[in-house]
Amino acid sequence: MVDGQSAAERYQHAIRLGVDYVEFDVRKTRDRISIVYHDDCTVSGRNITEFAYSELTEELGGEALTFDELLGIAAGKVGLHLDLKEGGYEAEVVGKVRERGALDSLVITSGDEVVHAIKERFPEIRSGLSLGDELTGAPPWVKLRARLSEAFPHDRLERCKADFVAVHWQLADFNVLRYCRRHGLPAWVWTVDEEPALNRFIADPRVTTVITNRPELALQIRKARS
Secondary structure, eight states: OOOTTHHHHHHHHHHHHHOSSSEEEEEOOTEEEEEEEESSSOTTOGHHHHGGGGHHHHHHHOOOOOOHHHHHHTTTSSSSEEOSSSSSSSHHHHHHHHHTTTTEEEEEEOOOOHHHHHHOOTTSSSSEEEEEOOOTTTOOOHHHHHHHHSSOOOHHHHHHHSEEEEEEHIIIIHHHEHHHHHHHHEEEEEEOSSHHHHHHHHOOOOEEEEEOOOHHHHHHHHHHHE
């Protein structure tokens, strides 16, 4: 990311660099506008769903970006990696990308239920099961069960019909990459920003895609290895 740039400018910059994908999260405002925003709350602590879009733009300023605006910037120019945080509007998202003629460049990552819903309705769309959910505040037994299901994801992958795994970098070495290699399953690793970790995962033949906030550095490392 580049300090001082708006959200739109950062995406434009990444595309000019030559990244394979731009990653974005889609959420809904109170008046059902689809926006591109990573967190479920703004810095003021209010949930995105509490805002009308006009109110949200006042708080976010240059960070405010609608899904339609993002597609105008990126569709047809780069791969689209949608990390879908919430279910219920999968068809709307897919429909908007299809209208732009960019469906073949769309990849979606999400949790079990959303991935299953996408693969049932749109089997042609590449979808990945996200592993490494935030578990702050969860009881110890819940954390243990969740981490075991992530380290040994066979049953979850079978149920949701995911095409690949998208795993948090701190969890990747806890059997997940070994599992993917044994089963011929593509592995994406997120979000890798430290240089030693970028070097390691870019060099790892089990990893097909590295998600990072430092695309310039990642591209330099990849170029040096080619």
